[in-house]
Amino acid sequence: MIMGLTGGIASGKSTVSAILAEKGAKVVDADAIAREVMLPGHEVLAAVVKYFGEGILLPDGTLNRNKLGEIVFNDPEALKALNGMTHPAIRRITRERMQAFDREAPERLVIADIPLLYESGQEDMFERILVVYVPRDIQLERLMKRNGLTREQAEARLDSQMDIELKRAKADYVINNSGDVADTERQIAVLWDRLGLPC
Numbered sequence: 589m590i591m592g593l594t595g596g597i598a599s600g601k602s603t604v605s606a607i608l609a610e611k612g613a614k615v616v617d618a619d620a621i622a623r624e625v626m627l628p629g630h631e632v633l634a635a636v637v638k639y640f641g642e643g644i645l646l647p648d649g650t651l652n653r654n655k656l657g658e659i660v661f662n663d664p665e666a667l668k669a670l671n672g673m674t675h676p677a678i679r680r681i682t683r684e685r686m687q688a689f690d691r692e693a694p695e696r697l698v699i700a701d702i703p704l705l706y707e708s709g710q711e712d713m714f715e716r717i718l719v720v721y722v723p724r725d726i727q728l729e730r731l732m733k734r735n736g737l738t739r740e741q742a743e744a745r746l747d748s749q750m751d752i753e754l755k756r757a758k759a760d761y762v763i764n765n766s767g768d769v770a771d772t773e774r775q776i777a778v779l780w781d782r783l784g785l786p787c
């Protein structure tokens with residue numbers, strides 16, 4: 589069984605994916621793939637550097653993620669250009685890996701953890717979609733704490749994504765991650781049983 593997993597930035601997608609992996613799910617992480625295609629030598633990074641200039645690279649030739657983030661999360665046109673250069677490769681690799689996992693073991697749950705699943709129009713790729721939800725204020729607090737961002741920087745990132753309330757409304761299943769992790773684990777256990785997955 590393949591299931592799309594999404595949410596908002598810092599809503600807890602990685603936290604929930606890790607708990608599902610502990611229970612036996614195979615997880616394809618689109619954020620990790622996005623990092624792979626932005627490594628030195630990859631044609632995607634070359635295209636991004638051609639567009640944004642060498643100034644987005646660190647002296648060792650790797651991507652200055654904070655610098656590119658500051659540019660694109662404050663400039664919708666720049667973000668659109670970055671997405672156009674990165675999303676086709678991320679989507680292709682994500683699809684290849686999740687279909688390979690599903691072929692290997694169709695009885696297992698395959699999770700495609702895709703932060704921009706709805707924004708990038710990938711919902712038709714999944715029969716079932718799980719949204720990891722937290723209210724915006726908790727999302728902001730956790731993002732600021734984890735990334736050391738100001739409120740303005742955190743809000744700019746949130747505002748570049750679909751409203752998490754809309755994602756919750758569109759979901760087939762919702763994990764409310766606004767409590768402690770133990771509460772999230774309990775909700776995942778209930779969902780795992782509801783899906784009839786092997787313990």
Ligand SMILES: CC(C)(COP(=O)(O)OP(=O)(O)OC[C@H]1O[C@@H](n2cnc3c(N)ncnc32)[C@H](O)[C@@H]1O)[C@@H](O)C(=O)NCCC(=O)NCCS
Nearest residue numbers: 596597618619622653656657660671674702703704748749
């Ligand atoms: C802009 C970049 C360099 C910022 O890097 P940084 O290390 O600060 O963030 P990281 O990559 O860990 O992403 C953290 C979160 O930011 C959000 N985010 C990332 N890219 C985008 C985007 N294009 N639009 C909206 N939100 C985004 C997601 O919620 C993601 O989980 C990086 O996010 C990037 O290359 N983004 C473009 C590729 C992409 O769209 N990735 C999302 C995969 S679905």
Ligand SMILES: Nc1ncnc2c1ncn2[C@@H]1O[C@H](COP(=O)(O)OP(=O)(O)OP(=O)(O)O)[C@@H](O)[C@H]1O
Nearest residue numbers: 596597598599600601602603730734765767768769
């Ligand atoms: N239930 C929780 N209670 C408290 N803190 C949490 C909880 N779940 C996640 N966190 C923390 O909130 C932050 C965001 O969680 P996580 O990285 O799992 O979100 P994410 O959706 O994967 O983020 P991103 O969109 O950046 O990939 C992390 O610092 C994590 O440790």
